[in-house]
Structures are given as structure tokens and as C-alpha cells.
Amino acid sequence: MKRLLKIFLLSLIFVGLTSADSHRFYVSIYQIDFVPQKKRIEITTRIFMDDLNDAVTKAYKKSTNIGTQKETPEDVALLKKYLAENFKLIVNGKSKAYNYLSSEVESNVVICYLSIKEVSKVTSLEVENSILIDVHSEQQNIIQFNNNGKKQNLLLSASITKGMLK
Numbered sequence: 001m002k003r004l005l006k007i008f009l010l011s012l013i014f015v016g017l018t019s020a021d022s023h024r025f026y027v028s029i030y031q032i033d034f035v036p037q038k039k040r041i042e043i044t045t046r047i048f049m050d051d052l053n054d055a056v057t058k059a060y061k062k063s064t065n066i067g068t069q070k071e072t073p074e075d076v077a078l079l080k081k082y083l084a085e086n087f088k089l090i091v092n093g094k095s096k097a098y099n100y101l102s103s104e105v106e107s108n109v110v111i112c113y114l115s116i117k118e119v120s121k122v123t124s125l126e127v128e129n130s131i132l133i134d135v136h137s138e139q140q141n142i143i144q145f146n147n148n149g150k151k152q153n154l155l156l157s158a159s160i161t162k163g164m165l166k
Helices: 003-022 050-061 073-086
Strands: 027-035 040-048 087-091 094-096 097-106 109-117 125-127 140-147 150-157 162-166
Touching: 003 140, 027 125, 040 073, 040 094, 050 109, 073 097, 073 109, 109 140, 109 150, 125 140, 140 162, 150 162
Parallel strands: 027 140
Antiparallel strands: 027 040, 040 109, 087 094, 087 125, 097 109, 125 162, 140 150
16 A cells, blocks of 8 residues: 555656646747837847856857856856847848847846837837747747837747748
8 A cells, every 4th residue: 555655646746747847938028119209229138047048058158157146247248149149130121230238137037128229210120039949949039019109019939030010
């Protein structure tokens, strides 16, 4: 009877652990706001810290501590490089580089603040986002765009890394 109880408990623990792992979500959120009064686009990214460190480490073969107390200026430089290579914006048909302003950590999420200056209006916005795709094939990047009160959403994934908002 004890043996049967042990087997049952071990089976219950195994099922609990494996099912918990299969329900993990790989999602990042990107809020893009066009602010006509300031003639700029403001971007806020929300990316899970552990996934971001895994992706940057894999991309540049250097262990990073982004968002932790051990973060170094080199970690920030690699983060900026990773963002620039994997998150691109084309505004009104023209590729636009953004400025990395700062980042902060909220719980286990790294929040990055970016901006594009000297934008008088946005008639189209093409987004290319492959952040974390190379680490998690299930990764989904949600783009939320607010253009002068008009809100649009875009869902990008491993199968679709580009999208257009008008």
C-alpha cells in the first residue's frame, strides 16, 4: 500500500511539473505612441528579463545581466545593439533609427524607453520584430500603436515578423 501511495504521489508531482512548464507564455509588448505635439514617436517595450538575457547571450556569445544589479555598461551596449538589429521601424516608407533613452525593471520585466524625433505625421508604420524569436519559437510580440487617438494592434511571431499599420 505504501509503495502504491509513493508511486501515486510521484506521478502527481511529475504531471504537475510537466504541465506547468507547457503553459509558459512567451510574450513581449511594445507600445508605440505618435505624439504630434512633440513631433515624435515614443516606444515602450516590455520584455521578460530572463528571456532577454538568454537572447542577448545567444546572439553575442557573451553572458549578460540585463536588468539585474550586476548589469554593466557593456550589457546595456549589447541590449541596444540587440534591439537595433531585431526591432526596426519604417515610418511613412522610410527606415527610422530610434534613440534608446533608458530602461528600468518592474518585477521580472525589462522596460525600455525609445523615441524617434522629428516626425510630423504618421501615415504608415511598418514594424519588423524578431526579438526573442531565436530563443523561443513560440514567442509572440504584441505591437500596440496609438496614432493621434486611433489605436491599432499587431501580433508578430516566428512565422510573421513584419507587419504594417496605417
